[in-house]
Amino acid sequence: NAGVTQTPKFRILKIGQSMTLQCTQDMNHNYMYWYRQDPGMGLKLIYYSVGAGITDKGEVPNGYNVSRSTTEDFPLRLELAAPSQTSVYFCASSYADRQETQYFGPGTRLLVL
Amino acid sequence: AQSVTQLGSHVSVSEGALVLLRCNYSSSVPPYLFWYVQYPNQGLQLLLKYTSAATLVKGINGFEAEFKKSETSFHLTKPSAHMSDAAEYFCAVSDPTAGGSYIPTFGRGTSLIVHP
Numbered sequence: 001n002a003g004v005t006q007t008p009k010f011r012i013l014k015i016g017q018s019m020t021l022q023c024t025q026d027m028n029h030n031y032m033y034w035y036r037q038d039p040g041m042g043l044k045l046i047y048y049s050v051g052a053g054i055t056d057k058g059e060v061p062n063g064y065n066v067s068r069s070t071t072e073d074f075p076l077r078l079e080l081a082a083p084s085q086t087s088v089y090f091c092a093s094s095y096a097d098r099q100e101t102q103y104f105g106p107g108t109r110l111l112v113l
Numbered sequence: 114a115q116s117v118t119q120l121g122s123h124v125s126v127s128e129g130a131l132v133l134l135r136c137n138y139s140s141s142v143p144p145y146l147f148w149y150v151q152y153p154n155q156g157l158q159l160l161l162k163y164t165s166a167a168t169l170v171k172g173i174n175g176f177e178a179e180f181k182k183s184e185t186s187f188h189l190t191k192p193s194a195h196m197s198d199a200a201e202y203f204c205a206v207s208d209p210t211a212g213g214s215y216i217p218t219f220g221r222g223t224s225l226i227v228h229p
Binding site: 101 | 207
């Protein structure tokens, strides 16, 4: 049981490039989330999904896109990377919402130059 | 809509001293409350959570937190700090979004520094 896995661990992008951050969970969780973490700012929700085929915007969705074709996978797409997207990105999953615990992946550190 | 305030971006204690990390929330309905810990270069993991069963919640590694509705607080404490407690701690609150889902909102985090 690997939990939540994320790839890559680290990536350097040039301004204007695109990339996909991968996230997979093997716990059969319905809910999945993408957060970005910037120093002193906590975690900001980018997108979330309550099940396959259903996604919704979080607090900071601009510049990102997601899809959820399967229960296990929730990739995050960055189009036209900008320096403001330099951050650490965390994927998380939970069985449901309300009081359910979120399980986090190890993170992807992204640097846009 | 909810918000979470963590007082103090950094808290410094000596090994063996009391740890107190503060969290205040605002919510339009009774919330679900969480404390997560993040060790360097890792993801977050759950320390404890309040789900309305009991106001004093015990978590892993000797941490506990008390839900005080009148003060809208959920402060995290540990009687005696260990060097291994040095980490970033996040308070989170979960209450309904416009779409009806309960999606957590995180505080800005408090970095706990433990001195020998």
